[in-house]
Amino acid sequence: MAESGTISVPTAARRRRVTLRIPPISVLLLLIIVLMCVFAPLVTPFGPNDVDPAHPFAAASGQHWLGTDELGRDLLTRLLYGGRLSLTVCAGSVVIAFLIGTIWGVSAAERRGFVEEILMRTADVTMAIPQILFALVCVAAFGASLLSLTVITGLLLAPTSARMARSVTIQETSLDYYSAGIAYGAGKIRLLTREVFPNILPALASQAVINAASAMILEASLSFVGLGVQPPQMSWGVLLQQGYGFLYNDPTYAVAPAVLILVTVFCLNLAANRLGSTRHRKVVRP
Amino acid sequence: MTAPVLDVRDLQVAIGTTPVVRGISFQLAPGERLGLVGESGSGKSLTALSIMGLNRDPIRVSGGQVMLGGTDLLGLSRAELDRVRGARISMIYQDPASSLNPLMTVGAQIVEAINLHDKVERGQARARAADLLGDVGVPNPRQRLDAYPHEFSGGMRQRVMIAIALACQPEVLLCDEPTTALDVTTQSLVINLIDRLCSERGVATVLITHDLGVAAGFCDNIAVMYAGQLVEQSSTGTLFANARHPYSHALMSATVDLGVDVTTALPAIAGQPPLPGTIPRGCSFRPRCPRAVEACADEPIDLLSLDGSLVRCIRPISSDPGSGTHPGTARDAAVDTPAAQERMPNA
Amino acid sequence: MQFVIKRVVISAILLVATSVLIFAILRALPGDPVAARLGTAQGVNQAMIDRLRSSAGLDRPLVSQYFSWVAGMTHGNLGRSYFTDRQVSSMILSALGPTLELTVLGVALSVLVAVPAAMAAARRPRGWLDRSITAIASAGMAFPPFVAGILLIIVFSITVHWFPARGFIPLTQDPVQNLRSMILPSISLAAGAAPLILRYLRSELVTALNSDYVRTAAGKGAPERRVMLRHALPNAALPSLTMIGLITGYTLGGSVVVEYVFGFSGLGALSVQAAFRRDYAVLQSVVLLISALFILVSLTVDLLGWWLDPRTRGHRG
Ligand SMILES: Nc1ncnc2c1ncn2[C@@H]1O[C@H](COP(=O)(O)OP(=O)(O)OP(=O)(O)O)[C@@H](O)[C@H]1O
Ligand code: SF4
Ligand SMILES: [Mg+2]
Numbered sequence: 001m002a003e004s005g006t007i008s009v010p011t012a013a014r015r016r017r018v019t020l021r022i023p024p025i026s027v028l029l030l031l032i033i034v035l036m037c038v039f040a041p042l043v044t045p046f047g048p049n050d051v052d053p054a055h056p057f058a059a060a061s062g063q064h065w066l067g068t069d070e071l072g073r074d075l076l077t078r079l080l081y082g083g084r085l086s087l088t089v090c091a092g093s094v095v096i097a098f099l100i101g102t103i104w105g106v107s108a109a110e111r112r113g114f115v116e117e118i119l120m121r122t123a124d125v126t127m128a129i130p131q132i133l134f135a136l137v138c139v140a141a142f143g144a145s146l147l148s149l150t151v152i153t154g155l156l157l158a159p160t161s162a163r164m165a166r167s168v169t170i171q172e173t174s175l176d177y178y179s180a181g182i183a184y185g186a187g188k189i190r191l192l193t194r195e196v197f198p199n200i201l202p203a204l205a206s207q208a209v210i211n212a213a214s215a216m217i218l219e220a221s222l223s224f225v226g227l228g229v230q231p232p233q234m235s236w237g238v239l240l241q242q243g244y245g246f247l248y249n250d251p252t253y254a255v256a257p258a259v260l261i262l263v264t265v266f267c268l269n270l271a272a273n274r275l276g277s278t279r280h281r282k283v284v285r286p
Numbered sequence: 287m288t289a290p291v292l293d294v295r296d297l298q299v300a301i302g303t304t305p306v307v308r309g310i311s312f313q314l315a316p317g318e319r320l321g322l323v324g325e326s327g328s329g330k331s332l333t334a335l336s337i338m339g340l341n342r343d344p345i346r347v348s349g350g351q352v353m354l355g356g357t358d359l360l361g362l363s364r365a366e367l368d369r370v371r372g373a374r375i376s377m378i379y380q381d382p383a384s385s386l387n388p389l390m391t392v393g394a395q396i397v398e399a400i401n402l403h404d405k406v407e408r409g410q411a412r413a414r415a416a417d418l419l420g421d422v423g424v425p426n427p428r429q430r431l432d433a434y435p436h437e438f439s440g441g442m443r444q445r446v447m448i449a450i451a452l453a454c455q456p457e458v459l460l461c462d463e464p465t466t467a468l469d470v471t472t473q474s475l476v477i478n479l480i481d482r483l484c485s486e487r488g489v490a491t492v493l494i495t496h497d498l499g500v501a502a503g504f505c506d507n508i509a510v511m512y513a514g515q516l517v518e519q520s521s522t523g524t525l526f527a528n529a530r531h532p533y534s535h536a537l538m539s540a541t542v543d544l545g546v547d548v549t550t551a552l553p554a555i556a557g558q559p560p561l562p563g564t565i566p567r568g569c570s571f572r573p574r575c576p577r578a579v580e581a582c583a584d585e586p587i588d589l590l591s592l593d594g595s596l597v598r599c600i601r602p603i604s605s606d607p608g609s610g611t612h613p614g615t616a617r618d619a620a621v622d623t624p625a626a627q628e629r630m631p632n633a
Numbered sequence: 634m635q636f637v638i639k640r641v642v643i644s645a646i647l648l649v650a651t652s653v654l655i656f657a658i659l660r661a662l663p664g665d666p667v668a669a670r671l672g673t674a675q676g677v678n679q680a681m682i683d684r685l686r687s688s689a690g691l692d693r694p695l696v697s698q699y700f701s702w703v704a705g706m707t708h709g710n711l712g713r714s715y716f717t718d719r720q721v722s723s724m725i726l727s728a729l730g731p732t733l734e735l736t737v738l739g740v741a742l743s744v745l746v747a748v749p750a751a752m753a754a755a756r757r758p759r760g761w762l763d764r765s766i767t768a769i770a771s772a773g774m775a776f777p778p779f780v781a782g783i784l785l786i787i788v789f790s791i792t793v794h795w796f797p798a799r800g801f802i803p804l805t806q807d808p809v810q811n812l813r814s815m816i817l818p819s820i821s822l823a824a825g826a827a828p829l830i831l832r833y834l835r836s837e838l839v840t841a842l843n844s845d846y847v848r849t850a851a852g853k854g855a856p857e858r859r860v861m862l863r864h865a866l867p868n869a870a871l872p873s874l875t876m877i878g879l880i881t882g883y884t885l886g887g888s889v890v891v892e893y894v895f896g897f898s899g900l901g902a903l904s905v906q907a908a909f910r911r912d913y914a915v916l917q918s919v920v921l922l923i924s925a926l927f928i929l930v931s932l933t934v935d936l937l938g939w940w941l942d943p944r945t946r947g948h949r950g
Contacts, residue, residue, distance in 0.1 A: 125650040129924045130886030133904060137920055140908040141658050217777040224779055225893045225905045244783055244894070251787045258780045266775035340848055364857060372854035384845040388944060389867050399853045434943040450853060
């Protein structure tokens with residue numbers, strides 16, 4: 001078969017091998033964490049708010065794998081239910097950052113000159129304020145509901161995505177096929193969505209995974225200082241704060257959410273590295 | 287012949303596990319100038335860098351000896367090698383633009399070269415550095431000591447490199463295409479400078495070059511490299527008048543008016559030099575050789591002496607100037623036996 | 634010189650834009666600080682709210698509010714807290730110490746750890762030492778400052794009693810105790826910050842060690858140590874200076890939660906408190922001040938890099 005005009009095509013065989021490979025441990029671990037949170041009621045017999053005042057700060061046992069908190073609630077159960085919220089904020093903000101960042105960055109790359117200047121300088125300004133402080137300002141202004149937290153976190157991460165999207169789009173549109181496509185009268189939007197987007201997707205995806213780690217940290221930080229999710233709702237950050245209050249009584253209480261946050265962030269970083277390094281070469285069609 | 291200052295014995299260099307320099311041997315008498323010529327990729331730079339012990343991963347010396355005076359440089363520890371490099375043997379590199387530290391003044395870099403081997407006091411070292419800078423023809427040497435490399439032109443930077451290389455009066459100077467990165471007018475100035483300084487100080491020199499004209503004017507002897515081996519070595523006059531190896535012969539005849547670049551000067555020889563790792567069995571030049579016979583493929587060809595030259599060919603070109611295209615008088619009688627003649631396709 | 638002017642102007646514009654952004658978010662949006670303050674109190678009537686609003690200047694147009702904030706800033710008057718009625722400037726002044734010290738120590742510690750580690754790693758790229766250091770660095774990057782802080786407290790304050798778990802002791806009061814109280818917080822910040830410098834510097838060092846001028850230095854007979862310290866490190870450090878700016882931003886942001894963990898009453902804690910109380914007067918100034926510090930440090934390191942590089946600075950310019 002003639003492969004004229006093709007730099008390198010990931011063949012069907014190669015693709016299959018990639019998908020058949022066992023996912024890396026980081027991804028497996030993330031999957032386990034997510035599934036356990038989603039199916040929390042199946043994993044644990046307790047409810048997140050089932051109190052047992054007779055057994056506060058119980059040590060880990062066959063019944064309570066991670067022990068109980070100050071009201072005798074099962075810690076593991078609370079972590080799993082809390083994880084639902086943490087992961088929701090995380091996922092929601094990643095989607096928001098992805099959508100806004102991609103449109104932001106691609107338009108900047110597409111409309112070089114004035115529009116690009118405006119768009120990218122806006123990104124600079126938002127990045128001149130340390131993220132967590134920016135978040136404080138927004139939370140003070142908008143309040144701290146699940147929705148507002150998700151939106152705020154998403155907006156905060158968007159400029160980073162926009163920068164990445166802009167640089168990969170500029171790289172991609174400088175390739176021959178793009179200018180050739182334009183010269184042959186192909187619509188810009190069509191070219192961008194059909195040809196450019198699939199090729200920059202791996203880079204954007206890698207950035208999105210990094211964003212997920214940042215979102216996780218941001219949400220946990222806000223909840224930890226009491227400006228995020230408000231009890232009785234709970235997230236890992238909230239649980240960490242509650243555990244922090246009982247550091248001297250029962251370190252496990254704080255260590256458990258801390259370790260979960262750590263493991264999740266670490267796995268996300270590893271997964272992002274992997275995604276970033278196994279980018280396919282671009283496919284160039286005649 | 288007096289004892290050689292530099293005696294390279296069967297030097298082998300590999301990139302990873304792929305041999306690239308495959309057994310180079312040569313000797314350098316005190317004050318001698320040896321030219322090392324050959325196409326791009328033939329392993330000239332790797333040879334020089336290996337002599338200096340400057341190879342970096344994944345390139346490493348895989349065999350041989352480099353005797354400087356009585357010591358084998360390849361057997362020295364890093365600390366011992368540091369006492370030799372820059373003091374007894376120095377090197378000038380191809381690209382003067384990147385070979386000087388951009389953040390240090392030129393003076394500091396020359397003073398460093400002096401102080402690493404000669405612990406003289408600061409004012410004295412600076413005075414010596416200024417003298418050196420003057421010697422290599424940099425105007426206003428005292429002021430220029432405080433200038434940074436980017437404030438020099440390419441030719442001036444290469445002069446600084448020469449000053450650094452000669453700072454401690456080495457016995458041997460290796461020059462790896464010292465003028466390739468310079469413009470044409472500067473090239474001859476720099477070569478003349480090296481020429482003059484090396485004669486004055488009696489420094490033995492290896493000059494790696496693409497420019498056969500430069501080699502002709504500068505060198506006492508020339509070694510021709512092909513695919514990581516020497517294929518011919520003889521005195522400059524002999525080589526130009528009478529190259530015996532088909533490869534060097536093609537080089538020389540393509541360079542009638544001298545001054546032609548080896549990289550581009552091989553219209554007479556079709557084809558590409560073999561890549562490391564894909565070198566053919568027997569004679570490595572065989573695929574491109576107009577004189578090749580089946581016997582050339584049998585086994586590695588040895589470098590043998592022939593009328594005062596060293597030639598790696600079983601069918602060298604005749605020493606008779608007019609008959610270069612005929613089968614030559616072979617050093618090896620076996621080639622001219624009827625059996626061997628039969629194996630030649632067009633004999 | 635052109636570079637310096639351009640850089641300074643850009644930073645100034647950035648600062649102004651930042652102040653507009655902070656102000657806009659806090660004012661243009663729903664939520665009234667006065668109502669928030671009085672909301673739970675009994676017997677609040679509209680007259681009281683209006684009086685408070687006008688005394689805080691909240692009844693004036695937004696643009697005029699913005700300019701009076703900025704104008705006040707130029708002579709150190711940042712207005713009064715809506716909540717405590719204290720001068721914002723004096724609140725900030727008393728909170729500045731812990732945050733500055735934390736930031737300086739956090740950045741210093743990061744550099745102190747990252748530079749030698751980067752040199753050790755870059756000596757043999759992909760060697761076992763390089764791999765171990767890189768692995769530790771990626772683990773460190775997963776430690777958000779507050780998680781690191783809590784774990785450190787559990788280990789070093791609760792399990793073994795080496796360092797205090799909470800509280801800031803001013804340097805002027807007791808330098809030794811001050812340092813003891815700063816150690817865990819600084820490590821919490823450096824855990825995430827040092828890997829950022831390390832990664833960047835390491836890759837710059839690998840490039841430098843592969844450069845021609847390093848080969849020249851080795852060819853002169855310079856020992857490995859000297860090649861590294863005199864030739865490779867300066868050339869690698871120069872582009873890595875930008876990372877100091879980045880780390881400062883990270884550290885300033887991290888101090889918000891780290892101060893909370895260690896019970897410091899610094900700018901971070903002040904901003905959290907102000908956000909809680911919707912005390913916009915305090916919040917806007919604190920956040921702007923921290924952003925200004927970040928912008929200033931980034932500008933400084935950029936200019937420092939420009940000045941240290943003879944190619945950009947020009948000959949003895
Ligand atoms: N760092 C390296 N990594 C991989 N291969 C290398 C490296 N340096 C040199 N080589 C290969 O080794 C072979 C010999 O290189 P060398 O630089 O010695 O050639 P040369 O004769 O000096 O050529 P030139 O005239 O172009 O300088 C070439 O095939 C080259 O591609
Ligand atoms: S040995 Fe044979 S192939 Fe090689 S150069 Fe001589 S004649 Fe040519
Ligand atoms: Mg070379």
